[in-house]
Amino acid sequence: MVYKTIRTLASILFTTAFLELQAQAPIGPTMETNMDKIDSMTFQLYENIPSHIAVTDSLNHNNLSNDMFIAQMNKLGSSIPFPYNSTVSLHIRYLMAQNNGFYDMIHKRMQLYFPLYEQVLDRYNLPQELKYVSIIESHLNPNAVSWCGATGLWQFMPYTGRSMGMRIDYNIDERKGIVQSTEKACEYFRASYNQFGDWLLAIASYNCGAGNVQRAINLSGGKKDFWKIMPYLPKETQNYVPKFIAAAYVLNFTRYSSYEHNDRSTVLVKTPVDSALSMGHIAKYLGVSEDEIVGYNREFLKKSTPGSQTHYLLLPYDLSMQFLTKKDSIYAFAKREKTVEEASKPAYVQKWVPAYHRVSRGQTLYSIAKKYGVTVYQLKAWNGLKSNYAPLGKNLLIYKLQWVNTRQG
Numbered sequence: 317m318v319y320k321t322i323r324t325l326a327s328i329l330f331t332t333a334f335l336e337l338q339a340q341a342p343i344g345p346t347m348e349t350n351m352d353k354i355d356s357m358t359f360q361l362y363e364n365i366p367s368h369i370a371v372t373d374s375l376n377h378n379n380l381s382n383d384m385f386i387a388q389m390n391k392l393g394s395s396i397p398f399p400y401n402s403t404v405s406l407h408i409r410y411l412m413a414q415n416n417g418f419y420d421m422i423h424k425r426m427q428l429y430f431p432l433y434e435q436v437l438d439r440y441n442l443p444q445e446l447k448y449v450s451i452i453e454s455h456l457n458p459n460a461v462s463w464c465g466a467t468g469l470w471q472f473m474p475y476t477g478r479s480m481g482m483r484i485d486y487n488i489d490e491r492k493g494i495v496q497s498t499e500k501a502c503e504y505f506r507a508s509y510n511q512f513g514d515w516l517l518a519i520a521s522y523n524c525g526a527g528n529v530q531r532a533i534n535l536s537g538g539k540k541d542f543w544k545i546m547p548y549l550p551k552e553t554q555n556y557v558p559k560f561i562a563a564a565y566v567l568n569f570t571r572y573s574s575y576e577h578n579d580r581s582t583v584l585v586k587t588p589v590d591s592a593l594s595m596g597h598i599a600k601y602l603g604v605s606e607d608e609i610v611g612y613n614r615e616f617l618k619k620s621t622p623g624s625q626t627h628y629l630l631l632p633y634d635l636s637m638q639f640l641t642k643k644d645s646i647y648a649f650a651k652r653e654k655t656v657e658e659a660s661k662p663a664y665v666q667k668w669v670p671a672y673h674r675v676s677r678g679q680t681l682y683s684i685a686k687k688y689g690v691t692v693y694q695l696k697a698w699n700g701l702k703s704n705y706a707p708l709g710k711n712l713l714i715y716k717l718q719w720v721n722t723r724q725g
Contacts, residue, residue: 380405388569394445396515398561399543407555407562412570419572425456428582428612429469432494440502448563449501449519452556458492458614467491468614470501480504487622493615494630495586516542516557524553584612587636592623597650601642602635668715675706688714 385400392398433447453471454460461467465474468491474484480500482490490496501522508518511526512533520542521529532548539545546554566572596619599606610619612630621627631639639646673684681692681704692704698713706712 380408385565389565392445392564392568394443396443396445396519398564401543401558403555403558404561404565407558408565411562411566412572422451422456422567428584429456429494431582432584433498436495436498436502440499440506442502442505443515445564446502446505446519448560448567449522450498451563451567452559458494458497468497469494470497472497472500487618488615489617490615493613494584496615512540514540514542517545519560520549520553520557523556524550528553583633584630585633585636586628587631587639588626589621589629590626591647591650592621593647593650594620594654595629597653598629598639598646600653601646601649602638604635662721664719664721666717667720669718669720671714671716672711673714675708675710675712677708679706680704681706684712684714688716690714690716 380400382400385404386398389398389400429450430447433450434444437444437446450456450469454469456469458469460469460471462471466472467474467477467489470491472480472482472491477484477491477500480503482496482500484491490500504522505518508521508526509515512518512521512529517529517533517540528550529545532545533540535548536545542557595609595613595616596606599609606619609629609631610616612632616627621629629639671688673688675684681695681701684706685692685695695701695712695714696704698715699710701707
């Protein structure tokens with residue numbers, strides 16, 4: 317009875333909060349990824365918050381006017397300006413021309429990434445609409461790699477990532493990590509806004525760099541307005557900001573605003589792992605696929621956590637709870653699995669393996685030794701030869717150093 321009462325109260329609180337959110341802006345409540353702050357009731361609340369709450373779901377915007385656009389975008393309550401012009405209109409029409417498969421993919425990924433984006437953006441006190449930059453950058457694909465080497469959800473170059481303190485090596489590439497890359501993107505946005513004092517210029521800077529934006533400002537006579545410096549920016553950046561505005565509009569005010577995937581959010585939480593663990597072993601113990609665990613943690617390039625220090629895996633709430641409750645059992649299970657796998661691997665050692673070569677006309681000990689990668693001295697020692705003469709028709713014994721599987725036979 318008490319449990320039913322608690323559920324009823326939670327439902328009332330959730331419904332009230334949800335209605336208030338619909339009336340204000342398309343932003344869900346910020347989700348917490350700290351396991352210490354999430355209990356089962358909080359989880360029930362979080363998982364029933366849509367990952368993207370659109371303002372409207374209109375079917376036809378072929379006759380979109382400036383007044384209509386401004387009135388709609390004002391409903392977002394954002395500190396980012398969203399002007400409407402022919403360039404923005406062009407990109408809106410382009411996005412609306414994409415097929416349902418494209419939006420099906422985008423909304424599935426929004427369900428996973430947007431709750432985490434919103435948490436980090438809120439922590440940095442930045443406009444929530446900046447999350448749409450990631451859609452322009454990578455289509456929310458953590459494995460995306462551009463022609464110039466920019467990688468991850470927020471498309472960081474190796475030099476930029478390392479200069480901002482991201483770990484990029486053979487084991488870990490934090491450009492692919494959901495939380496890590498979003499934090500660094502927020503640091504960049506905050507620094508750019510502090511430099512230029514304008515959000516559209518900060519977004520332009522994210523694409524082409526602060527140096528190019530400052531150069532465009534100088535060439536324009538000192539104007540700090542994206543549309544006035546636009547001709548002086550790289551061609552890609554001239555379209556970048558209008559694409560961002562178009563994405564924010566289409567995903568809030570068109571028939572592509574909401575899909576069934578956004579009815580619930582994927583609640584991912586940071587789970588401490590203080591040992592070297594294979595994601596395959598974790599998945600096997602928890603009864604899920606390795607691909608699922610890997611999908612939440614793309615930054616671990618070898619599909620395992622290094623054992624040098626404590627690392628954090630992002631796991632769905634229920635899997636995280638299982639992991640923390642049965643951590644010792646999982647470590648023991650992983651150790652046994654690793655032992656079995658190592659025992660089943662072929663054990664190779666280097667051995668000198670005998671072979672024979674029949675001497676044909678015109679061959680010398682030197683030419684034979686060169687062919688097999690040995691020395692003339694070795695040939696003479698193996699065959700009891702006292703001169704450098706290669707006896708025609710004789711089978712010469714030659715040892716070759718090879719890797720041999722000692723577990724065969």
